[in-house]
Amino acid sequence: MRSAPTPPDPRRGFTPPSGHVRRKRAALLMAGTMSILILLASGTAWSLTGWVSGQLNRFDVFGEMVDGDRPQAGAHGALNFLIIGSDTRDGMEREKQNELGVGRAEGKRSDTMMLVHLNDDRDHITVVGIPRDSWVDVPGHGENKINAAYSLGGPSLAVETVESATHVRIDHYVEVDFTGFVDMVDALGGIEVCLPQPIDDEKAHLDMAAGTHRVDGTEALAFARTRATEGGDLDRIDRQQQVLSAMLETALSTDTLSDPQRFGDFVDTALNSVTVDEGLDTGAINTLAGQLRGIGLGDVTFTTVPVEQTDFWTPHGDVAVTWDRRRAADMFARINADKPLDGAEGQSGGSAAGTSGSSPEPADIRLQVFNGTGIPGLGAEADRAFSDAGFRVPSSARNWSSTEVPETVLRHGPGNKEEAAAVAETVPGSSLEEDEQLGDKIQVVIGFNYREVKAPETEQAAPDPSPRQSGGQEHGDASSAREKVCEG
Numbered sequence: 001m002r003s004a005p006t007p008p009d010p011r012r013g014f015t016p017p018s019g020h021v022r023r024k025r026a027a028l029l030m031a032g033t034m035s036i037l038i039l040l041a042s043g044t045a046w047s048l049t050g051w052v053s054g055q056l057n058r059f060d061v062f063g064e065m066v067d068g069d070r071p072q073a074g075a076h077g078a079l080n081f082l083i084i085g086s087d088t089r090d091g092m093e094r095e096k097q098n099e100l101g102v103g104r105a106e107g108k109r110s111d112t113m114m115l116v117h118l119n120d121d122r123d124h125i126t127v128v129g130i131p132r133d134s135w136v137d138v139p140g141h142g143e144n145k146i147n148a149a150y151s152l153g154g155p156s157l158a159v160e161t162v163e164s165a166t167h168v169r170i171d172h173y174v175e176v177d178f179t180g181f182v183d184m185v186d187a188l189g190g191i192e193v194c195l196p197q198p199i200d201d202e203k204a205h206l207d208m209a210a211g212t213h214r215v216d217g218t219e220a221l222a223f224a225r226t227r228a229t230e231g232g233d234l235d236r237i238d239r240q241q242q243v244l245s246a247m248l249e250t251a252l253s254t255d256t257l258s259d260p261q262r263f264g265d266f267v268d269t270a271l272n273s274v275t276v277d278e279g280l281d282t283g284a285i286n287t288l289a290g291q292l293r294g295i296g297l298g299d300v301t302f303t304t305v306p307v308e309q310t311d312f313w314t315p316h317g318d319v320a321v322t323w324d325r326r327r328a329a330d331m332f333a334r335i336n337a338d339k340p341l342d343g344a345e346g347q348s349g350g351s352a353a354g355t356s357g358s359s360p361e362p363a364d365i366r367l368q369v370f371n372g373t374g375i376p377g378l379g380a381e382a383d384r385a386f387s388d389a390g391f392r393v394p395s396s397a398r399n400w401s402s403t404e405v406p407e408t409v410l411r412h413g414p415g416n417k418e419e420a421a422a423v424a425e426t427v428p429g430s431s432l433e434e435d436e437q438l439g440d441k442i443q444v445v446i447g448f449n450y451r452e453v454k455a456p457e458t459e460q461a462a463p464d465p466s467p468r469q470s471g472g473q474e475h476g477d478a479s480s481a482r483e484k485v486c487e488g
């Protein structure tokens with residue numbers, strides 16, 4: 001079912017936030033859910049979520065699934081998305097099929113599959129690439145490759161199969177098709193990708209030398225789909241993660257989110273290609289938009305299901321991938337427990353700043369802002385100012401228990417004095433207050449003397465002389481979206 005409300009018109013009083021504000025507040029959950037969640041990145045989402053929700057294609061993914069047969073929901077408020085890249089050619093003219101190098105296969109399959117985990121604190125995203133040739137049990141159909149589930153039973157069976165294999169409950173479903181992916185990259189003005197070795201794939205119409213390349217949507221699709229490297233599908237997952245990171249970085253570093261025309265073009269192309277479950281409604285999108293606006297490149301972790309065999313001969317006479325059951329079980333158990341995959345317990349809540357002897361950086365410091373004055377809107381104003389200065393402010397400002405706080409106070413736990421002091425330096429006239437009950441939290445209580453947040457001066461890191469390129473990650477290891485982006 002689809003509806004099409006009229007979007008807000010920038011010429012009739014709608015003014016998007018500045019590019020500076022957008023980038024600082026970016027919550028591009030794009031790393032997993034691409035188009036919908038890229039909208040949550042911009043201040044525009046606050047005005048567009050009703051329209052966006054009406055534009056989305058919807059499917060009743062969970063309606064006929066028996067709750068008792070599914071994994072139990074985690075003990076935390078985390079959310080898990082299943083992201084499907086569909087290879088449907090339905091409605092695609094032969095000329096377009098030839099241009100994209102996608103062949104003429106009938107039906108629909110899940111060409112790409114990712115499990116995206118949003119932690120309870122909404123300050124970290126984990127993206128797990130699932131090899132499309134994974135040999136698993138498809139409920140009701142016996143053992144098969146995991147991508148067969150989609151062609152056998154559509155989105156619902158795809159969700160059931162992933163839940164059965166991972167023992168992780170899926171909360172939401174997002175599907176993006178070929179043409180939509182191409183249009184999204186083009187709407188961003190292209191992206192930059194890099195290769196450690198050349199690729200020549202005649203079938204995919206891809207001939208790339210080693211090094212860094214600027215690619216359009218068609219080339220990005222070929223780059224993300226080719227399996228013409230030694231690692232086959234596992235290398236392809238790494239390239240897909242690189243493409244998503246590049247899209248995220250491009251949206252943050254260009255005027256896509258601040259230019260009304262470019263943003264409108266991106267929204268139109270994104271929404272036309274997306275299908276979601278019925279539970280991802282306006283209310284859910286609004287909530288996520290507010291919770292995720294502190295997310296940046298360093299807060300997105302990519303990994304792949306650990307594998308045991310890449311050349312398992314199936315009873316069907318073809319080759320599949322088998323998982324390393326112990327390591328995979330440990331990975332998904334950590335996801336269910338809402339723990340970071342790298343074992344760093346501080347990753348999903350609190351700052352890790354200062355642990356290496358360097359001065360705390362704003363991007364490493366997470367704040368909660370409170371209005372202690374009773375002046376309407378002052379908390380929200382300070383909230384935005386801290387975000388613009390580069391601090392992580394994942395939730396909206398709240399009212400403090402008192403409305404008569406004379407001076408701004410930075411409240412912190414015993415282990416966060418250095419970080420709190422760094423924040424205090426940006427707020428003239430503020431003071432520090434330690435509270436052992438706060439743990440790793442830092443609270444900013446705005447007082448009547450509050451005037452501004454002065455962005456701290458940060459040192460520019462020396463550029464990495466060697467580009468970060470796909471193909472060097474061990475399967476099952478984790479890396480951030482920042483590490484996936486080409487640099488040098």
